[in-house]
Amino acid sequence: MSLVAVRELDDLLRARGQFTVGSRRAPWLALCTFIVVAGPLYGLVMGSYAGSGRQALYAASKMPLLLGLSSLVCLPNFFILNTVLGLREDFPAACRGLLAAQATMAVTLLALAPLVALAYVSGVSYPGATLCNGIALCTASGAAQVTLARHYRPLIDRDPRHRHGLVAWLVLYVFVAVQLAWLLRPFIGSPDMGVRFLRENAFQSNAHVELVHLASLLTR
Amino acid sequence: MFSALARSRLDLSATLRLLLVAVTVNLAVLASFGPVIAFFTFSTSSYPFMKLLNVAFFVVAGCIGLGFLWRTLEPILDGQAAPTRKDAEEDTEGAEPALAWSRARSRPAGRVFRAWLLIYGAVGAQMGWLLRPFIGSPNREFQWFRERDSNFLHDLVQTLMSLGS
Numbered sequence: 451m452s453l454v455a456v457r458e459l460d461d462l463l464r465a466r467g468q469f470t471v472g473s474r475r476a477p478w479l480a481l482c483t484f485i486v487v488a489g490p491l492y493g494l495v496m497g498s499y500a501g502s503g504r505q506a507l508y509a510a511s512k513m514p515l516l517l518g519l520s521s522l523v524c525l526p527n528f529f530i531l532n533t534v535l536g537l538r539e540d541f542p543a544a545c546r547g548l549l550a551a552q553a554t555m556a557v558t559l560l561a562l563a564p565l566v567a568l569a570y571v572s573g574v575s576y577p578g579a580t581l582c583n584g585i586a587l588c589t590a591s592g593a594a595q596v597t598l599a600r601h602y603r604p605l606i607d608r609d610p611r612h613r614h615g616l617v618a619w620l621v622l623y624v625f626v627a628v629q630l631a632w633l634l635r636p637f638i639g640s641p642d643m644g645v646r647f648l649r650e651n652a653f654q655s656n657a658h659v660e661l662v663h664l665a666s667l668l669t670r
Numbered sequence: 671m672f673s674a675l676a677r678s679r680l681d682l683s684a685t686l687r688l689l690l691v692a693v694t695v696n697l698a699v700l701a702s703f704g705p706v707i708a709f710f711t712f713s714t715s716s717y718p719f720m721k722l723l724n725v726a727f728f729v730v731a732g733c734i735g736l737g738f739l740w741r742t743l744e745p746i747l748d749g750q751a752a753p754t755r756k757d758a759e760e761d762t763e764g765a766e767p768a769l770a771w772s773r774a775r776s777r778p779a780g781r782v783f784r785a786w787l788l789i790y791g792a793v794g795a796q797m798g799w800l801l802r803p804f805i806g807s808p809n810r811e812f813q814w815f816r817e818r819d820s821n822f823l824h825d826l827v828q829t830l831m832s833l834g835s
Contacts, residue, residue: 523705530702534695534734626706633713656714662833 459484459557462550463593465600469550472604476546481553488556489513492586495563496637499570499579505639508647512634513559517552520627528619535611544615547601555594562586579638625658632657680746688742696735703727718829720805725826732794740783795822 458480461467468477490510497509528548532541569582598616605612631637635649643649680688710723798804799822806812 523709526705527699527702530698531734534699534738622706626709629710629713653713654715656710656716656719659714659716659719659833 462553462557463597465550465597471547471601472543476542478546478549481546481549484553485517485549485556486514488553488560489517492556492559492563492566493637495567495570496583497639498567499576500639500641500645502639502645505636505645508645509637509639512637513556516627516630516634517556520623520630521548521552523626523630524619524622527622528615531618532615535615537609537611537615540605540609540612543601543605544612547598547605548619550601551594551598554597555590558590558593559586562589576638576640583638628657632660688739691742692735692739695738696731699731699734700727703731715808716833717805717807717809718833721829722826722833724805728798732791736787736790743783744780798822799825 458467462469462481462484465471468475468480490513493510493513494506496513497506499505525545528544529541532538532544537544563586566579566582566586570579574582602612602616606616632655633648633652635652636643636646639645707724707727710720714720800815800818802816803810803813
């Protein structure tokens with residue numbers, strides 16, 4: 451069973467077998483399974499920094515939320531934009547690319563989980579743990595871009611307007627995902643702040659406003 | 671009026687139909703931003719941020735709607751297919767290619783559209799300002815219309831500055 455899962459993972463990352471770009475039957479179920487299994491497993495490791503099982507479970511439940519909700523919020527705009535650009539017929543193929551990218555991100559995060567765990571066991575500080583997870587997330591995002599590019603290459607070759615759709619998706623997705631990640635804090639769990647599902651006043655602050663504040667403080 | 675001046679083949683009802691299509695596209699794109707606005711409304715209490723986010727989405731939706739209108743309008747106003755860069759270069763042999771393309775783009779259709787775009791953008795922004803509040807400041811009483819003071823651009827700059835303070 452586990453051997454089959456590893457083979458499937460390999461197929462996903464190499465874009466072959468049922469994950470071949472443009473294959474007739476889209477593997478929706480397999481892609482969703484990767485997200486809902488690999489995402490929480492990475493979340494378990496990420497949330498284990500403070501040594502609290504409850505915090506690890508919270509982080510595990512929030513990882514698929516982070517990946518899934520960001521996509522759901524942006525999807526209506528992606529659909530309308532594809533329609534306005536005259537690309538409605540390719541919408542399922544584009545969605546398949548997006549989902550495959552999400553699955554790749556989740557799987558890459560899972561692959562990096564042992565490194566994060568090693569850093570935790572080595573006694574890294576809280577800022578260090580945040581940095582480790584930040585690097586893991588950036589690396590996984592890069593891997594997701596590779597898969598997304600594989601799926602989008604034939605679409606762009608067929609109609610260059612797909613490039614506009616892709617850029618619009620990425621901009622809106624990152625914009626929403628940053629705020630959602632901010633809202634769903636804490637993932638790692640600071641040892642000084644106690645175990646919580648969401649931070650106090652989670653719905654009052656805004657990641658983008660905080661970034662602007664930070665930038666204005668730096669330029670003063 | 672501009673369309674008639676450019677001797678387009680569009681009569682008044684056809685022009686209105688085209689504008690209606692552009693507004694529909696504009697509204698469809700705006701509606702598609704609805705979930706994003708709902709998410710940020712739910713997760714932030716920063717009024718300046720919400721104002722700027724709405725302005726940004728209106729600008730994006732407006733540009734897409736007008737882009738759609740332009741694609742439809744250009745061949746009709748010119749009475750021929752829209753010029754491609756290659757066509758323009760072939761039409762003006764020996765001339766600087768970029769300049770030739772730029773000349774082709776400045777046919778009556780382009781001029782009409784740009785003039786109309788300026789008016790539409792200015793009127794749209796100021797109309798939005800006159801009809802405010804849309805979001806509703808959390809620190810002010812409910813009201814249908816606000817008193818007439820300042821203008822859209824002035825408030826936009828002030829909001830941008832207040833976001834960083």
